[in-house]
Amino acid sequence: MLACASFGASFGAHAATVTDVSGRTVTIPAKVERIVVGFGVFPAFAVVEGAESARRVVAMGADLKDRNKALYEAMLAKQPALATIPTVGGEGKGLSPDQVLALKPDVAIFGGGGDGPVSAKEGSLQARLEQAGVTVVYVDFRSHPGANTVPSIRTIAKLIGREPEGEAFVRYHEEQLRRVTDVVGKLPKDKRPRLFMDMRAGGVKDCCGTPGKGNYGDLIEAAGAVNVGAELHQGVLGSAKPEAIAAAGPQIYVAGGASGPG
Secondary structure, X not given: OHHHHHHHHHHHHOOOEEEOOOOOEEEOOOOOOOEEEOOOOHHHHHHHHOOOOOOOEEEEEOHHHHHXXXXXXXXXXXXXXXXXXXXXXOOOOXXXXXXXXXXXXXXXXXXXXXXXXXXXXXXOHHHHHHHOOOEEEEEOOOOOHHHHHHHHHHHHHHHHOOHHHHHHHHHHHHHHHHHHHHHHOOOOHHHOOEEXXXXXXXXXXXXXXXXXXXXXXXXXXXXOOEEOHHHHOOOOEEEOOHHHHHHHOOOEEEEOOOOOOO
16 A cells, blocks of 8 residues: 555656746646647647648638638648638637536647746636646747747647657758758848738738737848838737838838738
């Protein structure tokens, strides 16, 4: 009996944990077979999980199908099971927190935490899952992808038991990034082109939404350009008037918009 008790205490003391980008350290369940994947996360999750990335997912963010139809259709062609996964979020559609809890998830992965600690709003899906004892982690591929892509991939990989696959992608990601940064990193700042990215070029909203200190701004800088948007507002994402953009003197204009055809 004493030996059994000692073994049980030792096992509990060495339960696996993971620290997410928000700084939260959570315990990983011994068995992870039922996963909720939130908004903006499924493509990265699929990279880590592999060819059958739909197998363990019991609910997923509606954004992949609603906002990135081309990628969704390409993934659906390889994994028809994607069509059977219920969604969360998305303009009043999708599962309620009670319906998600009824699916008995083991863990949930949400986008967020890129700017520090996260406090789930009372009554939100995240809060309800935590209250029910479901392990919740946050990853960030949106606010600060330059700093947070690698730790976010590692968080997903450790959580779902795919650490070798996660490290394989990290190596690939860093190798591809170095192909650019090793070249442009030698450029002095006064020789770097000034680039403005208009994220609402499709005319969905008034001109002009643009990344600042984060988001695509991280990628603009990694590519060797000066991100003009970061000079026009202080946020991760923000807006700038046409007159201010012209006065800032961009040399390159990049038009962004919806991911669908046209």
